[in-house]
Amino acid sequence: MKKNSRNSIGFFLKQKRKATGLTQEEFAIRSGLGLRFVRELEQGKQTVRLDKVNQALAMFGYEAAPVKIARDELEVEDDK
Template sequence: MDKATINNQIKSLRKKLGLTQVDFAKRVGVGLRFLRELERGKTTIRLDKLNQVLDFLGLHLELMRNENIKPGLKDKNLNSK
């Protein structure tokens, strides 16, 4: 998921809830200027802030979308245990 998609989805969900940017920013706990810039694509959102927004919306960040991902260890000594 790219920056533009995240920004647009946050804006869309805020509007679906019928919240102004002012109300949404207050309820989520982010600054109004930050939210405005985020929705316009002028800034990026840190993971902790994204989790704050998602928590307010009752959503979660799906980190592992591909079920076929296999973890790999860089330290070969750990693989032998």
């Protein structure tokens, strides 16, 4: 998945945060996450900290779950 994709969790969280009128700093404080993590997540930086991603999603009543992706969306390392 490309950085800043409209399908990304970071894009989703940014839209939800803005819809509730929270700044990144306010969101970080309320969610108990670091401001740097919130910024990087919204910018599409890949992370292995699924616990923190779920902590952010929980602010809006969501959690990360496996979703099957279309074959044409898969990135194959050999094609790069």
